[in-house]
Amino acid sequence: MSKKISESAVRRLSLYLRTLEELDRAGHEAVSSEQLAARSATTAAQVRKDLSVFGSFGKRGFGYTVEELGRALRGILGLTQPWRVALIGAGRIGSALFEYTGFARRGFQIVAVFDSDPAKIGRKWGDSIIHDVAKLERVVSDKDIQIAILAVPVEAVQGVMDQASRAGVRGVLNFAPVRLKVPEGVTVKDVNLVIDLESLTFALSQGF
Amino acid sequence: MSKKISESAVRRLSLYLRTLEELDRAGHEAVSSEQLAARSATTAAQVRKDLSVFGSFGKRGFGYTVEELGRALRGILGLTQPWRVALIGAGRIGSALFEYTGFARRGFQIVAVFDSDPAKIGRKWGDSIIHDVAKLERVVSDKDIQIAILAVPVEAVQGVMDQASRAGVRGVLNFAPVRLKVPEGVTVKDVNLVIDLESLTFALSQGF
DNA sequence: CACAGCTTGTGAAAACCTTCACAATACTAG
């Protein structure tokens, strides 16, 4: 569909949205590409180019309306609807993610939690009960869940992924350090802090 | 110092290293750029180009020695020495990170933990005592810590960052959703799961 | 040793991404 746009451009759009929300909270009504760039660690030309792919949201001589551009970006990023998310894995990472309020604030609702540990299954987290991961497919279909967060051990993750895609999950945030095999139409984003740390140590080592 | 290399190339190097370690565990002694690429989700040409920036590690007609290339990559990524890391923030994220064994396995040693909550200060986590964040500068200098992981609330993070850089920290992994201001010579990597999720929903929305 | 079969390392080409620079246009003041 539509134009091609790079992964990094999309990530910048998300960043612009965060900046716009900060500006909104601070009472600003308008913003120029210059200001938006400064607060988002990029350049004015980059901001305008990124936006121009999707349309024309500003007024010459004036800039952008904070409120209006925010709405446009939410539309572009697919944030007008809330997303129903399954959290799979109720260990340390799962628990940290469940508690994190930043997801809900952006419309990501964790509507089901799963684990395979009998000691955890049936326990309550907030309003949710921890389900047996064996029931993944049923619950995910029933609750019409679109996104899964995989916070399970690396040995288990491909199996869980297979179940999730059979149940109709179309997007996945994967914390396990392995490249998942997924059917056509399923999108995976990997989170790997070791890679982040190693790109850091690379930079530090280059210093000498 | 040497050549310029892109952030994404460095991240690929880290990925190759992970793949090599898997191959090593599986008993492979040699690997071609073709095989390495297939297991790291890239192309053979890309693998060879990435490596060629740093030297020539393979043998024509044969490929790369798993063991040898692994050693070379650890050298390039700065992983021959263990790194001393401070974990700042003993909340949900901090706790998940502390428990995560993947860091230690790669030579990242969490040698000090900090928090500002009087209820947490003085408590023991494993062998570590949670220090008052007010003592950050002293402890970080004393223990010769080079890297800090910032898992504190967004309001507090710039202050903590300032202390950390005064104490001599040169690399930072930042979990707070804000662009940190740092002195020359300090490198920051941001981790922001909301951006990951939003680049996911962008992809999902494009599907229709 | 010569030859066949692989696989690397690397210039050159292609693709992709960012920056530049300016015409078009909106707002404000007089």
Add this chain to the structure above:
DNA sequence: CTAGTATTGTGAAGGTTTTCACAAGCTGTG
């Protein structure tokens, strides 16, 4: 209404990254 100032949207230029394609070189076999 006009002049002056500000800021967008966008082709074109410049830069970076990825892919291509092939000569060079290693290994094993007869």
